[in-house]
Structures are given as structure tokens and as C-alpha cells.
Amino acid sequence: MDLPWKPIYTQSTGEFNWAGGISAAKDSTDDGSFSPLAYWSLAGTIAFTILVYVVEGYLDGRQKNSYEITEFPKELGKTVAKIDAQRKEPSTKSESSKDDKTKEGNNDSDDGGDKSSIDKDRPLLEQLQEKFKSSQAYGMDKINFGMIAGTYETFESIIFLLLGFSPYLWDQSVRLGGTYLGIKDDEEIKITLVFLLVQAIIDTIKSLPFELYRTFNIEKKHGFNKQTYGLFFSDKLKSFGLSCIIGGPFIALMLKIIKMGGENFHIYLWAFTFCFSVFMMTIVPVVIMPLFNTYEPLKDGSLKTRIYELAGKLNYPLKNLFLMDGSKRSSHSNAFMFGFGSNKRIVLFDTLMEQVSQNEILAILGHELGHWKLGHTLTNFAVTQVYFGVAFYFFSQCYASKDLYAAFGFDSSTSDVPTIIALLLFFQTLWAPVDKILSFVLTVFSRHCEFEADKFSVDLDMSQELQSGLCKIHLENLGAMCPDSLYSMYHYSHPPLVERLSAMMALDQRSALKMKKGN
Numbered sequence: 129m130d131l132p133w134k135p136i137y138t139q140s141t142g143e144f145n146w147a148g149g150i151s152a153a154k155d156s157t158d159d160g161s162f163s164p165l166a167y168w169s170l171a172g173t174i175a176f177t178i179l180v181y182v183v184e185g186y187l188d189g190r191q192k193n194s195y196e197i198t199e200f201p202k203e204l205g206k207t208v209a210k211i212d213a214q215r216k217e218p219s220t221k222s223e224s225s226k227d228d229k230t231k232e233g234n235n236d237s238d239d240g241g242d243k244s245s246i247d248k249d250r251p252l253l254e255q256l257q258e259k260f261k262s263s264q265a266y267g268m269d270k271i272n273f274g275m276i277a278g279t280y281e282t283f284e285s286i287i288f289l290l291l292g293f294s295p296y297l298w299d300q301s302v303r304l305g306g307t308y309l310g311i312k313d314d315e316e317i318k319i320t321l322v323f324l325l326v327q328a329i330i331d332t333i334k335s336l337p338f339e340l341y342r343t344f345n346i347e348k349k350h351g352f353n354k355q356t357y358g359l360f361f362s363d364k365l366k367s368f369g370l371s372c373i374i375g376g377p378f379i380a381l382m383l384k385i386i387k388m389g390g391e392n393f394h395i396y397l398w399a400f401t402f403c404f405s406v407f408m409m410t411i412v413p414v415v416i417m418p419l420f421n422t423y424e425p426l427k428d429g430s431l432k433t434r435i436y437e438l439a440g441k442l443n444y445p446l447k448n449l450f451l452m453d454g455s456k457r458s459s460h461s462n463a464f465m466f467g468f469g470s471n472k473r474i475v476l477f478d479t480l481m482e483q484v485s486q487n488e489i490l491a492i493l494g495h496e497l498g499h500w501k502l503g504h505t506l507t508n509f510a511v512t513q514v515y516f517g518v519a520f521y522f523f524s525q526c527y528a529s530k531d532l533y534a535a536f537g538f539d540s541s542t543s544d545v546p547t548i549i550a551l552l553l554f555f556q557t558l559w560a561p562v563d564k565i566l567s568f569v570l571t572v573f574s575r576h577c578e579f580e581a582d583k584f585s586v587d588l589d590m591s592q593e594l595q596s597g598l599c600k601i602h603l604e605n606l607g608a609m610c611p612d613s614l615y616s617m618y619h620y621s622h623p624p625l626v627e628r629l630s631a632m633m634a635l636d637q638r639s640a641l642k643m644k645k646g647n
């Protein structure tokens with residue numbers, strides 16, 4: 129049995145066989161036949177790539193239609209009008225009166241000035257309606273760009289598969305390593321590092337035009353980009369250097385483990401990646417993130433005191449509270465937390481501080497702390513680890529099936545296929561469908577967690593503040609106001625704004641009813 133599909137370049141011929149096209153199969157396993165898996169793997173991989181392209185393209189098309197809507201979404205209008213009404217009502221809650229005081233007084237004492245375009249006292253609905261057009265235009269530009277980039281990537285990956293780009297690049301790496309670095313043909317790990325370096329350089333160059341366009345055209349046009357070309361390229365260089373310093377030894381060790389681990393190598397491999405994830409989680413915030421941004425401890429003041437109070441109330445072992453200069457790159461805003469055990473930190477973007485009030489920051493942190501208290505962070509970590517465990521197990525089952533690699537142009541009849549190639553091919557082909565399904569499940573789970581974290585903040589009596597805070601962040605980030613239902617179901621890690629607001633309002637109503645009954 130001969131392979132129906134074969135790349136144009138194969139290692140066994142060592143050249144691009146244009147005349148033979150993609151059906152010139154020459155090498156095979158010892159008995160001259162291929163397993164059905166290998167027989168269909170190249171065609172199957174291409175078919176799956178096209179399937180994903182078509183499905184995602186359909187969803188993109190739907191989302192594009194939603195960006196063409198010119199009428200402000202009614203449902204969102206109704207919901208936000210309710211928030212505005214709540215904001216006007218003189219509240220009887222003690223928390224709110226505290227907020228009023230900071231508003232009337234020198235509310236900018238730790239706010240770092242108000243450079244945001246949001247008017248804190250104007251109705252949110254009015255402001256959302258005003259920004260609706262810009263938000264639609266921003267979304268449209270992003271999706272058009274995404275569709276073009278996606279089309280390019282899909283065609284490129286198919287063409288590269290058919291050409292046999294990977295086996296070609298490997299052979300070139302062997303030559304390069306031999307000529308310039310004196311690496312011998314059997315020094316697989318060293319050749320692998322050369323191969324990955326060349327691949328990384330090619331990838332960086334290929335993606336550069338897209339990234340430049342996105343940052344300096346789309347983001348700039350809509351007023352988000354604050355980066356200079358200098359900062360952009362220094363960021364690139366830094367991340368490239370870091371990938372070499374950290375990625376190089378990681379890959380080398382991983383290959384050693386696979387080679388020396390014997391039959392149960394997947395268990396050692398899994399243990400190793402587990403330790404590596406923990407290591408990365410430790411050094412990323414402490415060593416790597418400061419290379420890109422400045423972290424200053426938050427100045428003493430009412431905000432700091434109140435954040436520590438909130439953390440204390442929830443038994444969150446808050447060690448440090450930082451303000452990050454996110455505005456250096458973009459005016460998109462955020463807040464996040466990190467750290468192990470009793471050494472936790474919270475980071476606020478300076479942009480967030482400019483966009484929302486103190487009470488809203490606390491409500492947003494209430495949501496973030498909810499993720500921690502409800503174990504979402506830990507669950508995500510555990511799921512990722514299980515994912516790798518399962519993936520490595522299946523990889524260990526396919527590792528030895530040599531004819532699979534022949535289908536992609538690698539010559540496995542004379543020597544073993546390089547381990548990194550086996551690993552990359554596994555994740556690119558057999559594992560790709562599993563990966564797609566799993567990432568969809570994780571996206572659904574993530575949205576579920578967002579609702580739970582919102583509820584957590586609501587239960588801390590910060591519902592109104594979280595609602596208005598979310599609206600403001602949405603406004604500032606020009607988030608989609610009427611996303612397509614299927615598109616958001618597939619892509620969104622956070623539920624659409626209107627769903628989150630409605631869910632919180634439903635919770636408010638329920639607790640109001642309970643209060644009435646109680647009285």
C-alpha cells in the first residue's frame with residue numbers, strides 16, 4: 129500500500145519533487161505497508177484544518193453582521209437604564225455613603241488624576257449610546273483583520289504541509305549546525321535547538337507585519353495604542369531572548385526525559401512539566417513581568433486601606449499591592465492577582481484607576497478575589513495538568529508508530545524520527561481535534577466561573593458598584609455591545625456584558641425579596 133498523499137519534499141529524496149507532486153510516496157515501514165492512521169494522516173490533517181477554517185469563518189461572518197447593526201441594542205439599553213436609576217437613588221447603605229463622601233471630597237487623592245474620557249456623574253446609558261458607533265467600528269476592524277490573518281495562516285499551514293516544509297527545515301538545520309557549529313549528525317538535541325531557533329526566527333518575521341498593523345493601525349486608529357516603535361521592538365527582542373534562555377533548556381531537558389524515560393516516559397514528562405509550570409508561575413511575576421512594566425507599591429490612602437480590609441475580611445493573604453504602568457502600551461484596563469500560598473499580590477493597572485471610582489475598583493477586586501476563594505485558579509491549574517497528563521499518555525502511544533511520520537515527509541526507515549518532530553506532529557495532527565474540543569469546554573467553564581465570581585462580589589454587597597464598574601470598563605475598552613450568540617459562545621471567555629448585568633440584577637431582586645420577607 130502506498131500513501132495517497134505525500135509532501136513534495138521528503139527526507140528520503142532530500143529534494144523538492146515537483147514533478148511527482150503530492151502523491152510520490154517512496155518510503156514505508158519494513159513490510160512496505162502503512163497503518164490506516166498514517167495512510168490518512170496528511171489528508172486528515174488538511175481536512176481538519178479546512179473544517180476549522182470554515183466553522184470559524186462562519187462564526188466570524190455572523191459576528192461581522194452583528195457589527196453592522198446601527199441601532200443600540202434594546203436589551204442592553206433597558207438593563208443599563210436600570211443601573212442609572214439605581215445610581216440616582218439615594219442609597220441607605222453605609223458603604224454607598226462612604227463612596228459619596230470620596231466623590232464629593234478630594235476623590236483624586238489616590239486616583240492619579242482623571243484622564244479618562246468617562247464622566248463619572250453622567251448616566252452610563254447616554255455614554256454607552258455615544259460610544260456605540262465607535263465600539264461597532266472597532267469590532268468591525270478587528271474582525272476583518274482577524275479574518276484576513278486567519279485565512280493567511282490557514283493557507284500557509286496547508287501549503288507548508290504539502291511542501292514538506294518541516295522535513296526540509298530539519299535537513300537544513302542539520303546542515304547549518306554541522307557547517308557553522310560543528311554539531312554532529314547524531315547530536316539530536318543540539319540540532320533540535322538549531323531547528324527551533326530557525327523556526328522561531330521565521331515565525332517572528334512572518335507575524336511581524338500582522339502585529340505591526342494591529343498595533344499601529346487598528347489599535348492606534350481607535351485610540352488604544354500608546355506604544356512607540358522603539359518600545360514595540362524592544363519588547364519583541366526581550367521576549368525572543370527570554371524564549372531562548374528559558375525555552376532552550378526546557379526543550380533540551382524534555383527531550384532527554386523522553387529519550388531516557390523508557391516505556392513510562394510520559395509519567396516523568398508529566399512530572400517535569402508540572403514542576404516547570406510551578407517554576408514559571410513563580411518567576412514570571414517576580415522576574416519576567418518587571419522586565420516589561422514598572423510595578424510601584426500603591427500609595428497609602430483610603431483605597432489601599434480598603435483593599436487590605438477587603439482582603440482581610442476574605443482571609444486573602446495579601447502581601448503586596450502594586451500599581452502597574454499599563455498605560456505605557458495601551459489604554460485597555462485590567463486588574464489581576466497572583467502568588468503562591470501566603471505570598472499573594474494584587475496588581476492594578478494605572479488605566480483602571482483612571483477609569484472607575486474607588487468603590488468600583490473594590491467591587492472588581494471582589495470579583496477577582498471570588499475567583500480565588502471559589503477555587504477557580506486552582507481548578508484551572510489542575511485541569512491544565514490533567515490535560516498534559518492525558519496528552520503525553522497518548523503521545524507515548526503514538527511515539528513509536530514510524531509510518532505516521534513518513535506521511536509528513538520524514539524518513540523513518542533509516543533512523544529514528546527526531547523526538548521534537550514526533551511531538552510537534554502529534555500536537556499538530558492527532559491531538560488537534562481533541563485540543564479544539566477541550567479549549568471550547570474550557571471557554572464554557574470560564575464563563576461559568578465569571579458568573580460565579582460576579583455573584584461572589586454581589587454577595588459582598590457590591591452589586592451596584594460592580595455593575596457600573598463593568599459598564600465603564602466596557603465603555604473604555606469599546607467592548608462589543610451586541611455580540612453574536614454563537615460567536616460569543618465559541619470565543620468569549622467572559623459572558624457578554626448584558627448577560628452579566630442581568631444575572632446580577634436577578635440576584636439583587638432575589639435578595640430584595642428575601643429582605644422583604646424577613647422584615
Ligand SMILES: [Zn+2]
Nearest residue numbers: 495499578581
Ligand atoms: Zn473574572
